[in-house]
Amino acid sequence: MPGKVDGRVALVTGGGSGIGRATSLKFASEGARVVVADIVPQAGEDTAKIIRDAGGEALSTHVDVTDEASVGSMVEFVVSEYGRLDCAHNNAGILGPVAEFTEYSREDYDRVINVNVTGVWLCMQAELRQMLVQDPPDGGHSIVNTASVAGLVGSPTIPAYSVSKHAVVGMTNSAARSYGARGIRVNSVCPSLIDTPLAQPLYENTESETRMRLRQAIGRFGKVEDVAATVVWLSSPDAAFITGVPMRVDGGSLA
Template identity: 45%
Template sequence: MEWEQQSAQPMQGRVALVSGGGSGIGRACAVMLAQAGARVVVSDLLEQGGRETVEAIHASGGEAVFVRADVSDAAQVEALVQRVLTQYGQLDCAVNSAGIFGRIAPLVEQGGDDFERVIGINLKGVFLCMKYQIAAMLPRGVGAIVNIASVQGLVSGPGAALYSASKHGVIGLSKGAALDNARTGIRVNVVCPGTIETPMARNYYAERGLPLPNDDARIPMGRVGRAEEVAAVALFLCSDASSYMTGVSLPVDGAITAQ
């Protein structure tokens, strides 16, 4: 079998949707997909960040539009995917990156509102995005979905029970969707980032009076990751280079989960 030479723009002619694209990992994914040739629909609850991502894509010669949406609201997610189809006529790949940490505290101190908020965005949001994305992809019989979970979806930590539960759920949901669609031409995979230098991570540590833990002994590589390092894996999973991969959860964590 001869391998086809990979194009410098492997996403040329394709349409990508990125939720949570207004900052951090989502922004890096949107920019990298555009650099690889995709037309990108950037979605976020926060309009300013989403529009800044679109401006960054335009500045580098790419094509993108912004659509504001709350991923925990079914009507808004359905309208978001419909906007993609109205704008571009197809949906080839999606990166579902929208998520929150929620309140970090022991389980006994968490309330029902804490649970509903974290699960509503991190897990229900992925469910709703996949539901409408898959429906849009099925008529063409091709597509790739990448869900951004976390190493907390593979392990856990003190005070992180709700966040960890939501990310474990993303992995389980993704495996089920991958099996549902194993013969439809639609692939579903997961990226599990460790500690990544993003605004959300910086805020998390700043609230505790701490810097990002580059010297944390729990990170064997001795540094936090960059959003672009996660985006590169997401791009790979969206591209034909990963055509025989579905239902996979890939840690991008500096070897945290190898211990």
């Protein structure tokens, strides 16, 4: 049986770890050729090798999503290797310090905004330019940005992160409205707490871990595979009429 994204070319940023690695693996297991991009080249290559060892098709490339030239080279690499770009998952992101609003330094604020907002913006620009000169595949081209539940509601302990993820939802929706009629769907996923290196500072002790877990209606933290399955489904023809949706993958925590 063909996979959900059979024969498509998928690009994942931040694919060397956590959610990005899981999405890369899921894209590959559903039939896509995958380019794994990360600021840590070895991490990206490790993900690509896992895919190749399992019989899939994948390459890795270095990217710093805050650097426009580096983002341009990443998309050029995808097109030079695989001829086109059908699905993009703009996922690279950082948490920044866990600190109250008034305690946040300007430097930390700028760093979070630079990676999480400007990084996604630059990736979307380069990807959209490429997609606009291609014929869309069945169900349209797809861009999925990783936002967060912190992009839908306020977050007292990670305020700059919350600002950044609200911006991701906003730029996703703007692009969805601009490009829907031209065969490009743009959605975001909004995970709650997912067990990855990024989330470790949020549950530094058993008490906060228990509190965070109880906030999920489903009673457990999310898994990277929960997010990966959603991203790949949103990228597939099954989601052909879905664009501009900030999709919660949050175990019901905001229900």
